[in-house]
Amino acid sequence: MAPLMTLSCLALISAVVQGYAIPNMNQPSERATADRNAKVLILGGGVAGIIAVRTLHEQGINNVVIIEAWDELGRRLKSTTFVGKTVELGANWVQGTQTGNGPKNPILSLVEKHKVKTMPSNTTGSITTYDHTGAVDFLDTFYSSAEAYENLTATAGGRVSRNLVDLTSRAAFNLLGIRPQDARSKATEYYHFDWEYAQKLDQTSAIASSWANNYTFNANEGGFSAENLLSIEQRGFKTFIQEEAMSFLKPEQIRLESLVKNISWSHSGVNVTLDNGESLIGDYAICTFSLGVLQNDDVKFIPSLPVYKQESIASTTMGTYTKIFMHFPYKFWFDTQMGLYADPVHGTYPVWQKFDHEAILPGSKVMVATVTGDFSERIESLTDEQVKQEVMSVLAAMYPNITVPAPLEFMFPRWHSDPLYCGSYSNWPPSFVQQHHDNLRANVGRLYFAGEATSQKYFGEL
Ligand SMILES: *[C@@H]1O[C@H](CO)[C@@H](O)[C@H](O)[C@H]1NC(C)=O
Ligand SMILES: *[C@@H]1O[C@H](CO)[C@@H](O)[C@H](O)[C@H]1NC(C)=O
Ligand SMILES: *[C@@H]1O[C@H](CO)[C@@H](O)[C@H](O)[C@H]1NC(C)=O
Ligand SMILES: *[C@@H]1O[C@H](CO)[C@@H](O)[C@H](O)[C@H]1NC(C)=O
Numbered sequence: 494m495a496p497l498m499t500l501s502c503l504a505l506i507s508a509v510v511q512g513y514a515i516p517n518m519n520q521p522s523e524r525a526t527a528d529r530n531a532k533v534l535i536l537g538g539g540v541a542g543i544i545a546v547r548t549l550h551e552q553g554i555n556n557v558v559i560i561e562a563w564d565e566l567g568r569r570l571k572s573t574t575f576v577g578k579t580v581e582l583g584a585n586w587v588q589g590t591q592t593g594n595g596p597k598n599p600i601l602s603l604v605e606k607h608k609v610k611t612m613p614s615n616t617t618g619s620i621t622t623y624d625h626t627g628a629v630d631f632l633d634t635f636y637s638s639a640e641a642y643e644n645l646t647a648t649a650g651g652r653v654s655r656n657l658v659d660l661t662s663r664a665a666f667n668l669l670g671i672r673p674q675d676a677r678s679k680a681t682e683y684y685h686f687d688w689e690y691a692q693k694l695d696q697t698s699a700i701a702s703s704w705a706n707n708y709t710f711n712a713n714e715g716g717f718s719a720e721n722l723l724s725i726e727q728r729g730f731k732t733f734i735q736e737e738a739m740s741f742l743k744p745e746q747i748r749l750e751s752l753v754k755n756i757s758w759s760h761s762g763v764n765v766t767l768d769n770g771e772s773l774i775g776d777y778a779i780c781t782f783s784l785g786v787l788q789n790d791d792v793k794f795i796p797s798l799p800v801y802k803q804e805s806i807a808s809t810t811m812g813t814y815t816k817i818f819m820h821f822p823y824k825f826w827f828d829t830q831m832g833l834y835a836d837p838v839h840g841t842y843p844v845w846q847k848f849d850h851e852a853i854l855p856g857s858k859v860m861v862a863t864v865t866g867d868f869s870e871r872i873e874s875l876t877d878e879q880v881k882q883e884v885m886s887v888l889a890a891m892y893p894n895i896t897v898p899a900p901l902e903f904m905f906p907r908w909h910s911d912p913l914y915c916g917s918y919s920n921w922p923p924s925f926v927q928q929h930h931d932n933l934r935a936n937v938g939r940l941y942f943a944g945e946a947t948s949q950k951y952f953g954e955l
């Protein structure tokens with residue numbers, strides 16, 4: 494690092510001086526033994542919060558309360574009813590399962606334990622391609638780009654091993670000679686990249702995207718497998734975590750519809766104030782709020798978080814992944830599982846998924862389009878009717894020779910504008926700095942941090 498006393502250097506030094514620790518309740522320490530009766534507040538009832546309670550429970554620490562703003566547990570596992578069927582507004586896939594006797598994705602273990610119905614989902618295996626002139630076959634471009642993406646992963650990894658600086662994923666692509674120019678190759682790139690990371694290549698760290706990919710899909714690199722499973726569970730995908738929570742949580746340990754406003758932290762305890770003025774005191778607290786919530790001012794930390802902590806929070810971004818659900822009066826679409834539309838403007842309703850599929854929602858006449866990142870933020874500021882008009886004009890371009898019927902029902906969630914999420918999941922922008930990642934996980938006093946953004950291996954969508 495250059496010997497410049499930038500804010501960043503100062504923050505790193507202060508982080509080192511003040512010390513930081515990774516929460517590890519398994520570590521046999523005097524404190525852990527002495528604190529078996531400690532009261533622990535878990536802020537946020539999502540997967541991280543519930544697994545934190547389970548981990549404490551396994552260590553014999555049961556004076557634990559989970560505080561959740563919604564009226565149910567599950568957070569980003571959020572299902573709703575659409576034309577009488579359960580659909581997922583948020584997480585929908587198990588990405589990476591297991592290779593041979595290798596490590597098994599812990600989500601898969603819970604999905605199997607609680608008998609959540611899934612189906613294999615190979616989104617590259619069955620796809621029809623379109624551009625603004627209608628159905629056109631550019632599968633050659635599509636498949637050659639898949640290989641380029643694999644190469645991107647390896648190049649970024651090489652940078653780590655050779656101690657080179659991080660790059661944007663765009664720059665890494667560029668170095669490989671992959672420079673998409675036309676709408677078709679840009680749509681292809683979108684499908685392989687933006688659709689996964691919920692941001693563009695130039696907004697994403699090459700090193701971090703390589704890690705995320707490896708730790709999910711590459712069994713030789715500490716991941717699980719290349720297989721994806723799509724939840725088709727009519728009780729909702731959330732069932733795996735809600736049922737798991739019910740297997741060890743007692744009703745008095747769950748505080749639903751409790752919105753946290755202030756978190757007062759110190760080296761002796763944590764005092765959490767709810768919006769109704771009630772305060773809850775813990776010897777410790779674990780904050781599992783989404784990174785987007787930490788970046789917002791809705792929750793106040795008293796005193797303010799240290800500069801190194803604020804910097805780590807500011808240095809990461811939230812991607813937004815938006816599924817647009819449509820119910821049509823009759824089927825007019827492709828026979829494959831997926832459709833890819835290449836609009837002249839990048840990210841314009843590119844991914845189409847057929848839910849009217851024999852294994853998903855047979856006979857439902859439901860189609861789902863997906864948009865991500867900046868485009869998601871853009872449509873969140875439009876009315877449903879305006880978005881519907883845009884979608885209809887895209888369908889008119891995809892099907893120039895038929896009159897596309899207007900959807901009978903139309904719905905999409907607004908993850909970015911929802912103050913309890915502020916996006917869908919974290920994404921690491923360039924340049925990736927390991928210390929920032931460590932600082933994001935670090936505790937301050939007796940306030941600990943958890944959740945996908947704080948995981949070194951399993952951050953983001955993957
Ligand atoms: C998905 O389908 C493609 C094309 O048929 C195939 O090359 C690929 O191996 C499949 N992937 C998985 C994980 O089954
Ligand atoms: C639409 O119809 C025109 C004229 O019959 C034909 O040339 C074209 O291939 C059709 N396009 C599609 C996408 O079917
Ligand atoms: C990917 O890398 C391999 C091995 O270096 C090379 O043969 C291949 O041409 C590359 N493919 C693309 C699309 O860059
Ligand atoms: C990801 O896996 C590839 C292929 O095994 C490897 O070359 C690369 O170094 C790994 N990436 C990182 C960031 O470790």
Ligand SMILES: *[C@@H]1O[C@H](CO)[C@@H](O)[C@H](O)[C@H]1NC(C)=O
Nearest residue numbers: 755757764765766772773774
């Ligand atoms: C916790 O915070 C509330 C609100 O600021 C305050 O009224 C209360 O006295 C605090 N409790 C403790 C034990 O510090």
Ligand SMILES: *[C@@H]1O[C@H](CO)[C@@H](O)[C@H](O)[C@H]1NC(C)=O
Nearest residue numbers: 754755766767768769770793
């Ligand atoms: C949170 O703290 C701020 C500043 O200390 C205070 O003005 C506000 O009333 C507190 N809110 C609650 C709900 O205690």
